[in-house]
Amino acid sequence: MIHARKAALGAAVAAALAGVSLPALADSKTEAQLRRMIELQAQQIEQQKTQLSAMNQRLSALEHQAAPDASASPAPDPAQVQVAAAVADTRQDDDLAILQAQVAQMATKGTGGDGNVNWRKGGPEFKSADGTFTFHPRGRVLMDFSSTHGSGFDARNVTGTDLASGRLGAEGTYGDVGYKIEADFAGNAVTLKDIYASYETRIGGLPTEFYVGNKLKDRSIDGATGNTTTPFMERNAVASVGGMQSGYFGLGLTTKVYGDNWHASLAVTGDDVGNDSSANDTIAYLARAHWNPVKGSAGFLHVGGWYWYEDLGGDVTSINKTSQVALGWNGEVRVSASSIANPTDDHAWGAELGGVWRSGWAFAETTVRTINSSSEASREQKASSYSAGWLLTGEKPGFSARSGLWSTTKVLNPVTEGGWGAFELLARYDDYDYTDTARGGEGDAWTVGVNWYLNNWSRLMLNVVHWSTNNKVGSYQGQDSGNTVGLRAQVAF
Structure with missing residues (x-):
């Protein structure tokens, strides 16, 4: 036995x-x-x-x-x-x-039992035993301090704090089908951001992604990147001036195809979630592509371009573009384009050039937006941006050669593991030009900054902006200039 x-x-x-x-x-x-x-x-x-x-x-x-009998106490067998x-x-x-x-x-190991939990992007990812189901909570907190001085208009010299973004959501997969949902709580209001279902497959041997829902549009480098990974506290002038009337996000269909050193996307979208439902949507058609003609272990060259066209909805009776140039919290420091009445449609194109070499990076973008009207001549709005940075601690810049967007900077020695984190120096020049309109303004901004990445999902940011504006309408007409200092504490998972 x-x-x-x-x-x-x-x-x-x-x-x-x-x-x-x-x-x-x-x-x-x-x-x-x-x-x-x-x-x-x-x-x-x-x-x-x-x-x-x-x-x-x-x-x-x-x-x-x-068991032995205590009374008998026989000899053990x-x-x-x-x-x-x-x-x-x-x-x-x-x-x-x-x-x-x-x-x-x-x-x-995901081969049996009840599944497992991994830590990814600063948060838990729950996975079923066979790997078919995943669930990853998402969230972010972006807290800002901003102070402006030197303006000739006292109302522009303001100091304060702001919750730039407080976001909660989740993402996950069910086999090849994915999903993402996020709600932002900034400004004492709840706004819905990325809310979509996705499907990954291969077409002609190439990885292909389909998205149905409300998604950040693939338009320019900064415009298509979430503000938790852009190197500066605010997106550049090209992202602002070249933005669509329907917004940064659009509810519709997006397709992305990836090659070894390129990607291309196509999208058809309506208005953002929560827009006016009393009139037809603004229908937008968008295309973007990028190519890495040089790509190696030390870095790559990036060349990109994009184009979009909008058939404006009946609720768009005028377009009056204004762009903030002194960080996001100070809404008084803006360049005004002046109002364009009775717009029928608009379109824009943009070009991208830059690259990454070891721990350094440099990019340039430009855009021209054209607005057509039934009551006046077509008007152009222009912007350009030039930026560069260097990671002093040896990390590679957080820029994805696959998608042509800013991504997470991988910290070599995180503070949470006893290291110093990663330090980055950066600078940018932005130019805003609305002078094609009779009463359109112009402006520019020089920004220098320092980023301290504590780990892969948290950082502290310092931006110093010297700005100038020349507006022809509004409360702050004429030449004006000043300096704005911004600080940000960020956690994103």
Whole structure:
């Protein structure tokens, strides 16, 4: 019986150990076969547990029968002593616990059990045992301090604090289908941002993504990047002036295709979520592409371009573009384009050039937006931006060669692990030109900054902006200039 018990225990342990090796077979088995093997292993383990339980019961009965009678105190039977020793030895080894440990190990590798939890982008990602389902909570807190001085208009010299963004949401996948939903709570108001379903596949051998819902539009480098990864506290002039009347986000269909050193996107969208429902949507058509003609381990060259066209909805009766140039909180420092009445449609194009080399980066963007009207001549609005930066601590710039957008900077020595984090110096020049309109203004801004990345998902930012404006309408007409200092504390996961 003892030999039979040990053989059963050995078979159970071998079955559990065999289950651990399942990940190694993933490359040679189909997903369906792998799932079937996991189910069979689970059944075998349950059978072994049942057999072990039965054996333990029988051995416990033998042990009870072999217990000495205190009154009689007969001489111990050598056979019963051997049985008791086998029972003690078996319980000390606790083979069932070993089996349970093997099952737990399988679960942590995603090959069985109840799934696992990984930490990604500063937050937990929950994954099912077979990897089909994932769920990742998302959130961000961006807290700003801003102070402006030197303006010839006292009303522009303001100091204050602001919650630039407080966002909560989630993203996840169900096989090849993904989803994302985010709500922002800045300005004591709730606004919906990315809310979409996605599908990943391959067309002509190329990775392809489809998005249905409300999504940040793929337009310019800064315009298509979330403000948690842009290197400056505010997006550049091209993102502002070249923006659509329908907004940064649009509810519709977006398709992205990726090659080895390029990407292209197409989108058809309506108004942003929550816009006026009493008139037809503004329908926007958007295309963007980028190419890396040079790409290596040390860096790459980026060339990109984009174009969009809007058929304006009936609720758009005039367009009066104004752009903030003294960071986001100070809404008094703006360049005014003057109002354009009875617009019918508008379109814009943009060009991108730049690259990354080791720990440095430099990019230039330009755009021209044309607005057509039924009551006056077409008007052009122009902007350009030039920026550069260097990571002093040796990190690679957080820019994705795959999508042509700013992404997370990977910190080599995070503060949370006893390091110094990452330090980045940067500078930018922005130019705003609305002078094609009779009463349109112009302005520019020079920005220098320092970023301290504590880890991959948190940073402290300092921006100093020297700005100038020349407006022909509004409360601040004529030449004016000043300086704005901004600080930001950011956590995003």
